[in-house]
Amino acid sequence: DKGNHRHFMQKEIFEQPVVVAQTLQSYIRSVEQKVSLPQMDFELSSIDRVTIIACGTASYVGMIGKYWIEQLARVPVEVDVASEYRYRDPVLAPGMLGVVVSQSGETADTLAALRHMKAGGVTTAGIINVPTSSMAREVDLLLPTHAGPEIGVASTKAFTCQLAVMAALAVNLARAKGKLTAQEESEIVRHLIEAPAAINEALGHDAEIEAMAHTIAQARDVLYLGRGPDYALALEGALKLKEISYIHAEGYAAGEMKHGPIALIDEAVPIIVIAPSGPLFEKTVSNMQEVRARGGKVVLISDAQGLAEAGEGCLATIEMPKVHPLIAPLVYAVPVQLLAYHVAVAKGTDVDQPRNLAKSVTVE
Ligand code: F6R
Numbered sequence: 001d002k003g004n005h006r007h008f009m010q011k012e013i014f015e016q017p018v019v020v021a022q023t024l025q026s027y028i029r030s031v032e033q034k035v036s037l038p039q040m041d042f043e044l045s046s047i048d049r050v051t052i053i054a055c056g057t058a059s060y061v062g063m064i065g066k067y068w069i070e071q072l073a074r075v076p077v078e079v080d081v082a083s084e085y086r087y088r089d090p091v092l093a094p095g096m097l098g099v100v101v102s103q104s105g106e107t108a109d110t111l112a113a114l115r116h117m118k119a120g121g122v123t124t125a126g127i128i129n130v131p132t133s134s135m136a137r138e139v140d141l142l143l144p145t146h147a148g149p150e151i152g153v154a155s156t157k158a159f160t161c162q163l164a165v166m167a168a169l170a171v172n173l174a175r176a177k178g179k180l181t182a183q184e185e186s187e188i189v190r191h192l193i194e195a196p197a198a199i200n201e202a203l204g205h206d207a208e209i210e211a212m213a214h215t216i217a218q219a220r221d222v223l224y225l226g227r228g229p230d231y232a233l234a235l236e237g238a239l240k241l242k243e244i245s246y247i248h249a250e251g252y253a254a255g256e257m258k259h260g261p262i263a264l265i266d267e268a269v270p271i272i273v274i275a276p277s278g279p280l281f282e283k284t285v286s287n288m289q290e291v292r293a294r295g296g297k298v299v300l301i302s303d304a305q306g307l308a309e310a311g312e313g314c315l316a317t318i319e320m321p322k323v324h325p326l327i328a329p330l331v332y333a334v335p336v337q338l339l340a341y342h343v344a345v346a347k348g349t350d351v352d353q354p355r356n357l358a359k360s361v362t363v364e
Contacts, residue, residue, distance in 0.1 A: 009152035021196040022146040023161040027168035033186035035171040044176035050077045053113045054101035057155040063232035065166040072174035082109035092120035103158035104360040105133020191324035202334035213342030225254040226274040240340035254287040265296040277306040
């Protein structure tokens with residue numbers, strides 16, 4: 001049932017404050033100000049390497065997880081898409097935790113990668129939305145997302161719930177590795193608890209994004225730029241736009257622009273820049289100026305401080321609330337999803353059932 005929404009995708013985007021809160025609730029012990037994981041029969045402290053495997057949107061959760069886990073727990077992380085991982089004879093070692101991320105829990109390549117890791121004696125965990133799925137049954141440690149059924153083919157609420165669980169995993173690993181004080185943890189808990197309200201605030205920009213979508217809908221190509229976790233969001237934005245609006249889009253690490261893609265820039269190419277204020281902001285803005293100098297039309301997604309510093313001269317700006325870096329990807333995912341959604345609606349495509357795509361890819 002779509003309720004009073006036009007599409008399942010729209011309904012699912014708007015459900016995010018509730019389902020992210022629901023998901024966080026099962027990982028946060030608010031009285032103790034701690035993040036907890038379900039019971040496991042291995043020692044998290046013995047993990048000295050993490051490999052995250054997924055497909056599509058779920059693989060971007062892996063990329064963001066890499067930043068978080070390496071930064072908080074100081075454990076090296078490798079991320080790969082399942083279809084590459086399973087055929088490249090990866091090195092499996094004791095002390096490794098293999099993490100799969102999947103909404104359906106049935107994606108053929110991810111399931112095969114999981115089985116490959118298990119057969120190699122690797123301890124596995126799965127961030128999975130469907131609790132009865134094959135992956136949910138086969139992982140050593142099930143880390144459920146509580147997004148509820150996701151009907152729209154394009155993943156939205158599963159993505160932000162996966163991020164919430166990935167954050168919980170990073171924090172637990174950091175504590176187990178002795179890299180996090182109780183005070184640091186309680187501060188993180190406080191920020192995580194604020195995430196649903198910040199997501200809700202981001203949703204408040206819906207009408208504004210709908211208005212600018214008509215311009216983006218005219219484009220033949222769109223570029224998305226970001227650094228750090230926002231690079232993963234750039235990839236997510238481009239994927240979402242491609243799959244539902246059929247506009248060609250690319251996500252790039254902002255610093256890679258001048259190594260090739262800048263050749264594509266002219267007045268006809270909108271560039272979506274995802275850049276919360278913070279240590280990477282100036283760097284991304286300087287890439288943005290290079291693009292603008294070549295006539296590129298920029299949509300800047302940032303917070304009030306970022307927009308005050310760099311918003312002038314942009315085609316459009318979208319203001320996000322000021323949030324802690326750990327929850328920023330959950331919040332900045334929203335405008336990226338809404339933009340793809342409204343562009344697709346403006347183009348009149350079948351938003352919930354895009355051509356050539358299936359919700360669950362159970363063949364390789
Ligand atoms: C994109 C999208 C796909 C899925 C991918 C993995 O919007 O939905 O890229 O993320 O097919 O699916 P799951 O998470 O079910 O393994």
